[in-house]
Amino acid sequence: MFRPLKTHQIVVDVSLGVAFFLIAWPIEQIVTGATGYGAPLQGWLEAVQALLIALVFGAALAVRRLSPGLALGLAWAGAVLQMGFGRPPSFADLAIFAVLYTTAAYGGQRVYWAGFASALVGALVITVYLMAGPVFAGGGLTWQTLPLALVMLVAAAFALGLSWTTGALVRTAVRARENRDAQQRAEAEAAAEQERVRIARDMHDVVAHSLAVVVAQADGARYTLAAAQTGEGDMKTPADPAVATEALATISTTARAALADVRLLLGQLRHRQGDGPQPTLADLEDLYAQVRAAGVQLRVDVDPAPPGEPPAAVQLAVYRILQEAFTNALRHGAPGGPVDVRLAWLPDRVELSVRNPVAPGAAPHGRPGHGLIGMRERAQLAGGRFDASEESGSFAVSASIPIGGTA
Template identity: 80%
Template structure:
């Protein structure tokens, strides 16, 4: 029934209604009544009648945005009182146009259509009232019928125009709200994608670093009694790996907190450091790059290759057969890069499951426009990926 308005909107509307009432009251007091045009109204209580009519239309104007339904009811009550007093249209009737506009622009579904019906019915009522009143001394005849029809069309056009303008404003406002809602939804989707990307990067960094740290710590524990130098080297590798992981985590948390740029991302130049960390963890890593990159691959391709290799090597370190060789193959072709990581599996039954690492690798490849497969092959676990360069596969 009532819309929520801002304080200044309510103050403006009420002030406008009061000013309209103060202007319409004296004007309505001198309009022509049923006795003819150009003279003060010859009614029983002309001042009271003018006051009541101006009050109803002023109130309708004041609440037109707060409650279009109430405003429409007040406007109809004022019009019926005006006809009941035998008064012709006057200055106060201007409020009807603002009320019809408000029903179309701000009203609910029922009020919206009630405004349109009121415009059409109001035009008919005005025409009939004037035709039966002082406008035609002999009433409506065949001679005056054309003029009455013209009056009906003019009234319907004027009232309908006010309602139509409100409907157009309503449509524009709805379109703007829909556009803003769509923009908010798109921004939320982008933010969610960014959070997923950061979570995936966090998983890659933490999982790989912890796998290296655990492998080094286990090796140092076993060699502590026989070769103290191995312990020192293992601690150095653990410290270096932990510092690198801490720097990456801080960068990712900074992105998550401040939503700034992506920051520096791993490239092909960082692969040698990745290989060194894996070898330092005791893995026999064999890398074959043939052919080499023909130039500088796109940054997205470099990032995808690095993260896939990082996760695949982490899985090999955590789940592969201890001491078994891990083979890495990279083939940089003209339109794509083919990647493969293969490591032996420990003996015994295994329950295959798709963890976050495998899902993340597959998403990495798909985001770059490629594909990734991972499966057991003759006692070994093989990860193969194909990522296009400069287009979709």
């Protein structure tokens, strides 16, 4: 029955209802005195009637958004009181139009159609009351007054129906916007979920390999130290510090790579078996060749070069981001335009950027598509960041992915 509203909305509506009451009450008293049906300044009965009418319509205006059904009931109660007291239409009746608007814009299904029915029935009631009521009665409804009555009926139905129709149009526009936003969110979530599943499948074998290397190197270091402390008699085999140091360094490097891979897996919701070997940095030349074969002027700058063998997760993320960036350049870039690629393998991270000119008249990249969502997911799940922007006729994507080494 009551809609959830913010505090400031309730304050605004109640303030509007109080202000309407303070304006309508004295106007109702003036109308009563002008019609000659009482002396509002001298008699208390007319003043009470004016107070009730203004109070009911003011209350309907105050709760119109909080409870459209209750507001509609109060509006009908005010109209019945007005007709029961034999009073003419006045300023207070303006609240009816606001109530009909909110029944169509914010009411539930029953209130929505109740507002529509009220507009039609209200037009008929107004016509009958004005033609046969105690205020404007001039012999009642006759064949001579029938044309005037029809005009009144059409005018009243148009005025009340216009308020309800305006609310219905607003309701339709709000529903359409909500449905469109929900569809866009669903598409974005579906694309992100699909990308998470694909990344989880890619990482399945990588983590197992990293942990196996850690175990093997740890066992090797332990066996080396154990052999140095054993021997025949009192003689001990001399330990080789270089072997142990190398094993520990390998454990440290592999553990950092495994930690990055585990971070990726923790971001996944499902895990599936991999489909086979995943691309590495060694496959980038083939990727470059494919892009150049498509007629793209590709310019690659790698400075500095990778310090050793980066973690497999980083290699896969770099490969997939570059692959999708090239796809975007082929789809949305200027035909034959240059594509500039920059890779900077720093000690603690890799910085990559791809820039290509935008084709004249191409659709703007303001709304993120599945490709941009996938690249952002790749970078974020690897613990990095991703940016995409269009400026000066070029579209650029950039990413920074931590390697896990010491800065």
